[in-house]
Amino acid sequence: MVPSLAIRAQGFSHYFGAKQTLKNINLEVRQNEILGIIGPAGSGKSTFLRSLNRLNDLVPGSRVEGLLEVEGRNIYEPGISVTELRRRLGMVFALPVPLPRSVFENVAFGARMAGVKDEEELTRLVTDALKKTALWDEVVTRLETSALKLSGGQQQRLCIARILALKPRFILLDEPTSGLDPVSTMKIEETLRELKKEYTIILVTNNTKQAARVADRTAFFLNGELIEVDETVTIFSAPSDPRTNDFIRGRFG
Secondary structure, three states: OOOOEEEEEEEEEEEEOOEEEEEEEEEEEEOOOEEEEEOOOOOOHHHHHHHHOOHHHHOOOEEEEEEEEEOOEEOOOOOOOHHHHHHHEEEEOOOOOOOOOEHHHHHHHHHHHOOOOOHHHHHHHHHHHHHHOOOHHHHOOOOOOEHHHOOHHHHHHHHHHHHHOOOOOEEEEEOOOOOOOHHHHHHHHHHHHHHOOOOEEEEEOOOHHHHHHHOOEEEEEEOOEEEEEEEHHHHHHOOOOHHHHHHHOOOOO
16 A cells, blocks of 8 residues: 655756755655655755745745655745644754753753643653653653763753654654764664654755665655655665766765
8 A cells, every 4th residue: 555645846946045945856655664864965965854844934035946846745834823833743963963951851842832731741742752751661761851961972862852742743854863863772772663643754964874874765855856655675786877876886976
């Protein structure tokens, strides 16, 4: 059975002023998959990710053309609540940024801001989020200590947990392990494999081996264009475009 469609880009383009950063993107993302996006620097990977939760709107001169749908609705149509959109599509960046608060309050922060006041409900949200990110056993005795004392890998999983406490439907990851050691990277990847059972995940990564390990399908971007997208095993064994093959083999990028 073909998984349900979660996101669809049709003829989607993005501009910063006169500069076109995405060119006529046609891409579908399935529910409960990990879609990896690879490509060299400046290829449009992060721009596409930021288009999905409207972060590019914060840059003067940003504009779009074409269609970008999330669960069947064009997210650039009038009347869309950008705040609600960003809650549904939680985003995690390359550099973990824990708040100068306790571990518990870091995870509870977004939920508190969203209006959750019941302490029992907050405790349930925090506990569930920490367990889903495989962080609970590591911090259960440290919930009231500063999150700044956690390791880099733990801080990144904490940032993912903070997103999960808001009950998103999608997780957008922009090079989430770029500054982490191999052991921490492995833990993040294991977490993603578990999370895809409940969430749809888009993973932008500069590490092609990471995409090969965790992505169900992989898309290759180059100079703002989507060159191809296919099952990950196909992309890495028999890509249809020679440019994809050259990038994967390290001939450029």
